[in-house]
Amino acid sequence: MNAPLERTPYPVARLLDGQARAILFDAAKCIGCRQCVEACKDWNDLPRGDTGRIGGTTWLTIEPPVMEGQSSVWGRNSCMHCQFPLCAAVCPVEAITKYEEGPVVIDPARCIGCGFCIEACPWQVIGRNRAGGKARKCTLCQDRLAGGVSPFCVSACPAGALEFGLLEEVRAQARQRAAANGATVYGGNEAGGTQVLHVLNRTPAEHGLAAVAAQRFPPHRVGLGAILRMLFGASGGLSGKWRALGNALRKPWRLKYRYWPGRGG
Amino acid sequence: MTAEEPGMAQQVMAADDLFPATRKTPLPGGYMGRILRVNLSTENFEVLPLPEEPLLKKLWGGQALALYILLRELAADAQPLGPDAKVVMMTGPLTATGLTPGGTKMCAVFLSPITGYTLGRAATSGFWPMALRAAGYDGLILEGVARRPSYLYIDEERVELRDASPVWGLGTRDTENRLRELVGHRDARVACIGPAGEHVVPAAMLVNDYNHNAAHGLGALFGSKKLKAIVARGTRRPPLHDKKALIDAGRRWRKVLEPTVYTVQQRLKSPGYGGLWGAITRNNWRSTVITDEARGFDQNRVTLRPCFQCQRLCPWDVEIGEGPHKGKGGHFNAGSEWMDTFYNLGLKGNDVLQLTERINDLGIECGHFANAAGLAFEAWEKGLLQADRTQGLVLQWGNHASVERLLEQCARREGWLGNLLAEGVEPLAKALGGDAPQWAVHTKGGSPAQHDWRPRISDMLDNLTGSGGMKSQGGGSYAVSPRDLANTEQWGPLDPALPEGWARSQMLAEQLKQACGLMGCCWFALIDINAEDALNSMMDSLNATTGWNMTLEDARAAGHRSMILQSIFGAQHGWRAEHDWKHVGPRFLEPVPDGKYQGFTIARWLPDIVQEYYRLSGRHELSGRPLPGTLERLGLEEFAAWAEREARP
Numbered sequence: 037m038n039a040p041l042e043r044t045p046y047p048v049a050r051l052l053d054g055q056a057r058a059i060l061f062d063a064a065k066c067i068g069c070r071q072c073v074e075a076c077k078d079w080n081d082l083p084r085g086d087t088g089r090i091g092g093t094t095w096l097t098i099e100p101p102v103m104e105g106q107s108s109v110w111g112r113n114s115c116m117h118c119q120f121p122l123c124a125a126v127c128p129v130e131a132i133t134k135y136e137e138g139p140v141v142i143d144p145a146r147c148i149g150c151g152f153c154i155e156a157c158p159w160q161v162i163g164r165n166r167a168g169g170k171a172r173k174c175t176l177c178q179d180r181l182a183g184g185v186s187p188f189c190v191s192a193c194p195a196g197a198l199e200f201g202l203l204e205e206v207r208a209q210a211r212q213r214a215a216a217n218g219a220t221v222y223g224g225n226e227a228g229g230t231q232v233l234h235v236l237n238r239t240p241a242e243h244g245l246a247a248v249a250a251q252r253f254p255p256h257r258v259g260l261g262a263i264l265r266m267l268f269g270a271s272g273g274l275s276g277k278w279r280a281l282g283n284a285l286r287k288p289w290r291l292k293y294r295y296w297p298g299r300g301g
Numbered sequence: 302m303t304a305e306e307p308g309m310a311q312q313v314m315a316a317d318d319l320f321p322a323t324r325k326t327p328l329p330g331g332y333m334g335r336i337l338r339v340n341l342s343t344e345n346f347e348v349l350p351l352p353e354e355p356l357l358k359k360l361w362g363g364q365a366l367a368l369y370i371l372l373r374e375l376a377a378d379a380q381p382l383g384p385d386a387k388v389v390m391m392t393g394p395l396t397a398t399g400l401t402p403g404g405t406k407m408c409a410v411f412l413s414p415i416t417g418y419t420l421g422r423a424a425t426s427g428f429w430p431m432a433l434r435a436a437g438y439d440g441l442i443l444e445g446v447a448r449r450p451s452y453l454y455i456d457e458e459r460v461e462l463r464d465a466s467p468v469w470g471l472g473t474r475d476t477e478n479r480l481r482e483l484v485g486h487r488d489a490r491v492a493c494i495g496p497a498g499e500h501v502v503p504a505a506m507l508v509n510d511y512n513h514n515a516a517h518g519l520g521a522l523f524g525s526k527k528l529k530a531i532v533a534r535g536t537r538r539p540p541l542h543d544k545k546a547l548i549d550a551g552r553r554w555r556k557v558l559e560p561t562v563y564t565v566q567q568r569l570k571s572p573g574y575g576g577l578w579g580a581i582t583r584n585n586w587r588s589t590v591i592t593d594e595a596r597g598f599d600q601n602r603v604t605l606r607p608c609f610q611c612q613r614l615c616p617w618d619v620e621i622g623e624g625p626h627k628g629k630g631g632h633f634n635a636g637s638e639w640m641d642t643f644y645n646l647g648l649k650g651n652d653v654l655q656l657t658e659r660i661n662d663l664g665i666e667c668g669h670f671a672n673a674a675g676l677a678f679e680a681w682e683k684g685l686l687q688a689d690r691t692q693g694l695v696l697q698w699g700n701h702a703s704v705e706r707l708l709e710q711c712a713r714r715e716g717w718l719g720n721l722l723a724e725g726v727e728p729l730a731k732a733l734g735g736d737a738p739q740w741a742v743h744t745k746g747g748s749p750a751q752h753d754w755r756p757r758i759s760d761m762l763d764n765l766t767g768s769g770g771m772k773s774q775g776g777g778s779y780a781v782s783p784r785d786l787a788n789t790e791q792w793g794p795l796d797p798a799l800p801e802g803w804a805r806s807q808m809l810a811e812q813l814k815q816a817c818g819l820m821g822c823c824w825f826a827l828i829d830i831n832a833e834d835a836l837n838s839m840m841d842s843l844n845a846t847t848g849w850n851m852t853l854e855d856a857r858a859a860g861h862r863s864m865i866l867q868s869i870f871g872a873q874h875g876w877r878a879e880h881d882w883k884h885v886g887p888r889f890l891e892p893v894p895d896g897k898y899q900g901f902t903i904a905r906w907l908p909d910i911v912q913e914y915y916r917l918s919g920r921h922e923l924s925g926r927p928l929p930g931t932l933e934r935l936g937l938e939e940f941a942a943w944a945e946r947e948a949r950p
């Protein structure tokens with residue numbers, strides 16, 4: 037379906053066996069309890085509260101942002117673990133790694149807090165650390181995956197609305213369920229394909245999900261404000277700016293993902 | 302944070318040796334380490350440090366720790382609804398870790414406004430107890446009376462007593478929604494009273510997170526203190542001694558629960574808990590036979606609405622799908638006393654669910670209403686009550702409109718009957734006169750949990766010995782000894798029709814369920830104490846959280862301490878064990894009137910079986926006070942003044 041990239045504009049690594057995996061979210065089964073949301077906080081030692089919107093301390097939300105039980109349609113909103121992650125492509129210091137098994141992970145030690153990824157992500161699911169201003173988001177529980185166990189949110193779900201498995205199997209399962217219930221699959225083609233598939237019984241918008249084109253690295257131009265903030269702001273410090281500059285000089289072809297959108301992929 | 306800033310909670314120095322200004326012992330894992338004292342009269346807020354570790358190791362949290370504090374704090378002559386009344390609310394070390402089932406509990410203790418002479422204990426689950434801990438507090442001490450209707454807002458260091466006039470008079474649902482808007486935090490959690498609490502109806506409840514109620518009169522205390530609600534939020538979490546071990550123990554606990562997880566299918570057909578043994582309360586306990594009570598339920602849309610990080614999925618929401626209430630919603634908790642409540646007035650089907658939503662919105666404990674209204678309906682049937690005293694209402698069994706109106710009258714104390722329904726079944730029976738007292742169901746003036754327990758020996762014991770005169774402190778019918786206790790307890794199966802062994806079973810179940818509550822966990826997450834690993838996974842969860850090394854024997858001792866403290870509190874206020882079988886509405890002890898248990902009654906073994914229960918638990922069989930040896934064994938010698946002195950008869 038997707039031709040291989042000539043060269044990947046971000047680091048790629050292997051955690052386990054190199055086999056692609058995915059989360060399956062079945063909206064028909066979701067009861068909006070938000071146990072997944074709190075479980076994510078538990079696993080990652082994130083503060084409680086602010087469960088209504090994505091941020092530095094909330095990496096997963098269940099939409100709409102109303103109290104548990106107050107809606108009959110729910111949606112899961114978190115990093116989609118794009119197969120072609122634009123967030124990683126625009127990062128000026130290559131702080132974001134795509135793992136072959138699925139996880140797209142920000143390395144906080146390398147992040148300079150420029151916010152390019154936050155702007156570029158088609159789903160707007162990257163938050164910012166209040167202290168330090170670094171980008172934070174769902175890791176697909178990469179640290180659990182490395183030990184062969186499912187993401188914590190998945191293991192917490194009491195309603196069977198979340199599953200985790202090999203991408204191919206999850207894809208087949210999603211198609212089968214969609215066909216059986218007159219539902220649709222979301223996430224299979226968006227942004228060139230993701231590793232979080234949703235089975236939806238309403239439109240994506242009704243489940244709180246953005247409409248994202250099927251093309252890899254959906255066009256995005258980093259805003260002037262963000263560029264200026266990176267150049268002259270305090271975040272990342274001088275060494276961070278130096279690293280960004282060095283990267284641009286060594287790999288100038290990466291700049292197109294930021295400044296000449298549409299040329300990517 | 303500066304001391305001068307208004308609205309900021311202040312750390313006090315050495316208020317009392319119970320709350321040490323400088324800890325001599327480390328704070329174990331699982332505790333926030335702070336209790337907030339709120340004086341409503343002076344609007345003074347103090348942050349008290351949690352007691353030292355040796356006391357925490359004895360009492361853990363929840364009811365026992367709260368009661369220990371209340372025993373120290375409550376003035377001997379305080380009236381249940383007077384200005385000196387106090388409420389102590391406490392979570393436990395497992396509340397809000399998020400990593401075990403049932404880690405959702407808060408228990409409040411106070412002098413019961415319903416009985417006037419026993420411990421009131423109001424426990425609740427849902428999300429509010431987690432929010433209190435997220436705000437950074439293990440518990441609260443409420444004292445004094447607010448100058449005007451107020452609500453308390455707790456957002457970590459920010460503590461404010463705010464004007465409640467925008468929500469005064471509103472039902473619990475609107476209050477919750479409105480207060481969340483007013484504080485501007487979608488994740489704030491609200492515990493509030495409805496009109497019943499505002500009118501100081503003795504059995505008013507505190508209602509939280511739509512689906513949950515802390516009953517036994519707590520709402521009346523809030524009303525008497527002009528406290529409409531407590532809104533809590535925050536970002537903190539209890540520190541954990543060994544997170545990895547806790548995740549593992551929590552997973553085992555969850556596995557134990559799996560066979561008992563509630564499903565939508567059950568909610569679409571079940572007539573409630575009584576369906577389990579095949580008896581419900583109908584027409585003021587004069588029939589038990591289940592007929593078509595659940596009719597129409599299968600047309601409803603049901604959503605399970607679990608408590609914070611619990612996988613048992615007890616609470617549920619409904620959208621009624623048929624009949625006159627079609628389209629109306631409702632929020633229900635785990636039990637189903639509210640179903641039996643309206644069966645007891647001759648109602649069935651979705652009338653029951655709609656009325657339940659009303660009673661929870663008004664904030665009245667259902668059993669209290671069930672038995673008072675049941676008596677009124679029977680009095681009407683028998684000609685003892687006429688329309689002149691009902692404000693024209695016709696009290697015919699199953700009359701939905703009358704019941705709905707009566708609920709309003711009760712919550713607002715309207716009219717002769719409304720006021721007496723509010724006061725409770727005993728005052729109503731007295732006012733009705735004639736034989737009415739003979740038809741009453743109550744325990745110590747309160748209501749038992751509204752199920753027809755009469756065919757079940759252990760549950761009857763549980764309800765008769767319950768302190769609030771109402772719901773039990775956590776027993777249940779367990780016919781065989783728990784597997785996880787196989788090396789210390791081996792008995793059963795007990796014969797459900799014979800008294801032998803049930804007192805012991807009840808005492809053990811109470812110890813264990815108390816222990817579960819003291820951890821800050823919900824008894825509904827310990828529903829099958831016999832299941833393999835049920836108790837061990839719970840203990841491993843506690844130890845992983847706190848860093849302790851507690852055994853099941855320690856758990857039984859902790860639960861036992863809670864039971865003993867409760868007796869001591871009762872003794873201080875005039876309770877004696879004898880009240881358990883003497884101060885009971887006669888109908889509750891009548892033989893089962895019909896159905897498959899017809900003729901069965903525990904009355905033939907009274908008081909022996911209750912006395913056996915007290916003896917087994919080291920208390921005097923008439924006074925209910927602990928024997929000196931019991932206090933010694935449990936390390937509660939400081940209460941020696943309340944021990945039984947006289948020789949056993």
Ligand code: SF4
Pocket residue numbers: 114115116117118121122123124140156157158159160161162173
């Ligand atoms: S969803 Fe956004 S954050 Fe996640 S991989 Fe894709 S672009 Fe990156």
Ligand code: SF4
Pocket residue numbers: 123126127128129130131132142146147148149150151152153154170171
């Ligand atoms: S904030 Fe900037 S440096 Fe950090 S991960 Fe995002 S793009 Fe990279």
Ligand code: SF4
Pocket residue numbers: 075076077079080095096114173174175176177187188189190
């Ligand atoms: S996969 Fe892990 S990090 Fe991502 S939302 Fe789930 S629990 Fe959080």
Ligand code: SF4
Pocket residue numbers: 065066067068069070071072073098110112192193194195196197198
């Ligand atoms: S835990 Fe499962 S059911 Fe609950 S909100 Fe998350 S996905 Fe939905």
